[in-house]
Amino acid sequence: MKIVKASEVGEYAIEKMLTKASFDEVELSPKIREANKKTFxxxxxxxxxxxxxVGDVRREGDAAVIRYTHLIDRVDYKPEDFLVTEAEYExxxxxxxxxxxxxxxxxxxxVRRYHQEQKPNSWMTYREKGSILGQSIIPLDRVGIYVPGGTAAYPSSVIMNAVPASVAGVGEIIMMVPPKNGKINPYVLIAARAAGVKxxxxxxxxxxxxxxxxxxxxxxxxxxxxxxxxxxxTLAKKEVxxxxxxxxxxxxSEILIVADKTADPVYTAADMLSQAEHDPLASSIVITDDAELAEKVAKEAEKQLAALPRREIAQASIDRNGLIVVADDMMQAMRFANVSAPEHMELLTAQPFQLLPYVRHAGAVFLGAYSPEPLGDxxxxxxxxxxxxxxxxxxxxxxxxxxxxxxSIISYTQPALSDVSEDIIRLAETEGLQAHANAIRIRREQK
Incomplete structure (x- = not known):
């Protein structure tokens, strides 16, 4: 676990450490590269x-899906095998x-109750001379949800993706899950059905x-x-x-914890490891103004690592991306936190709500010792x-x-259009778009 002091290395160096590398810089393993050579x-x-x-699936459809599922997941399918059956649900x-x-x-x-509070409303307003402006909120017809199924099963991801889509009123929700020995984790299936996946x-x-x-x-x-x-x-999503x-x-995954001297090092270390166990590339960072706390957290993290079932993954993550920064004060700590713009930010301080107005960039903020990141997960x-x-x-x-x-919704009456026609014609002709101007002028001349 690396501990660095801002007073010794400078703010610029700290900010460089907190700036994430692009996901597409990840190197393929020698095994995958060798398989690529053999296949392609x-x-x-x-x-x-x-x-x-992606190109092969676009051109060949099911045939390419079958081929790559065999090559990557070692599962042999026919098209009729893709879909989860009622017997599998049972x-x-x-x-x-x-x-x-x-x-x-x-x-x-x-999750449903929280997201129901987010629903926006369609609206219309009446303006001068009978004109109407408004906005229509329309749910998407069909969405697709991807749920990971590699090193662990994630029914929670099913809920977090499908429930908001259901609340939004999406017409159809479908889901993709990589098979493990041709099967899907039962809790993933149960969560999907409960969340409205068809x-x-x-x-x-x-x-x-x-x-x-x-x-x-x-x-x-x-x-x-x-x-x-x-x-x-992720690269496939970028491609399509x-x-x-x-x-x-x-x-x-990422977590950044802003902690003062009142933070419990046991809690702080546990919260760091809650993200480290996801992936060797996961990032776990603590920023504190207390050098003594920094040392205690580093020691506690090593102690807790020894008992983790996913120790190898968590250790690799901590070794690669574990970082404790000792800031000069809490305001500097918050500046560093915003530079990082983390997925999860915890405020483990005596008065966390006093720091909340200083949070500019974070996916989610967890305030206080009893709001650990897994609560949100x-x-x-x-x-x-x-x-x-x-x-x-x-x-x-x-x-x-x-x-x-x-x-957007726009409805003007003839008097309302007549009132603004000169302005529209002038702007259209300024841009050299005579047909735009004519579409207004012809209506003005025929009134």
């Missing part, structure tokens, strides 16, 4: 590999622990994103794709953007699909409006 006859970057998969219900199912349903209800396809990776973006013989084309995934999923909308380009109600890699500077948390679009 050449070495490829992650982006080139994804472009190849088997999931039987296999599931009722207590876990009840917790999932409680979580889904909390169809679930046992397909993962870039081929799943491409199938939703362009459609195949058996998979419908969607209007928007949401949900996190690995580097291949424009043909379909996406929520965001999500990178590895699973249960509180706000969404856990959050901007990463510093994109909280301009991206928002996934929400109900993610699944809606706005359409």
């Amino acid at each position: 006859g050449r070495d490829m970057t992650a982006a080139e590999l994804v472009r190849q998969i 088997a999931a219900e039987k296999a599931a622990d009722p207590a876990v199912v009840e917790s999932l349903r409680k979580a889904a209800e909390n 169809k679930i396809y046992k397909i993962g990776g870039a081929q799943a994103i491409a199938a939703m973006a362009f459609g195949t013989e058996t998979i419908p084309r969607v209007d928007k794709i949401t949900g996190p995934g690995n580097i291949f999923v 953007y424009g043909h379909v909308d996406i929520d965001m380009l999500a990178g590895p 699973y249960f509180a109600g706000p969404n856990h699909v959050l901007p990463t890699g510093g994109t909280a500077r301009y991206y928002s948390v996934l929400n109900v409006e993610t699944f809606m679009k706005r359409t």
Whole structure:
């Protein structure tokens, strides 16, 4: 665990440490590169590999999906095998622990209640001489949700993506989940049904994103794709953007904790590791104005690491991206926090609400010792699909409006148009658009 002092290295050096690297800089493993050579006859970057998969699925449809599912997931499918069957839902219900199912349903209800508060309204206003202006809020027709299924199963991601879409009134919600030995985790299936997902396809990776973006013989084309995934999923979302909308380009998980001398080092270390266990590329940072706390947190993190089932992953993350910064004071700590623009920001201070007005860039903010990040991941109600890699500077948390679009409404009467016609003609002719001007002039002349 690296500990650095701002007073010793300077603000610029700290800010460089807190600036995230782009997700597309990730190197492919030698095993994957060798497989690429065997399959495609050449070495490829992650982006080139994804472009190849997306292009093949766009051209070949189901055939390419089947081929890549075999190559990547070692599962042999026919098109009729893609879709989860009723028998699989029933088997999931039987296999599931009722207590876990009840917790999932409680979580889904909390998420639903929170997101119902976000729904925007259509509106119209009456202006001069009978003119009407307004805005219509329209839910998307069909959305596709991607749920990871690699090193762990994520029923919570199902809830966080599907429930807001359901609240928004989306016509149809479909879902893609990579199969593990040809099967899907039972809690993922149960969460999907509870959240309003209509169809679930046992397909993962870039081929799943491409199938939703362009459609195949058996998979419908969607209007928007949401949900996190690995580097291949993220690059595939980047590749298909424009043909379909996406929520965001999500990178590895992040937590940044602003702590003062009152913070409990045990809590602080535990919260760092809650993100580190996600991925070796995950980022866990503490910024404090107390050098003694910094040392205690570093020691406690090493102690807690020893007991983690996912120790190898968490250790790799801490070794690579674990950082404790000792700031000169709390205001400098908040400036550093905003430079990082983290996915999750915790304020473990004596008076966290006093610092809240200084938060400019964060996906979600957790205030106080009893609001740890996993509370937001699973249960509180706000969404856990959050901007990463510093994109909280301009991206928002996934929400109900993610699944809606706005359409402007304009209705003018003849007197209202006549009143503004000269202004419109003047502006159109200034831009050299005579036909625009004529569309107004012809109506004025015929009044």
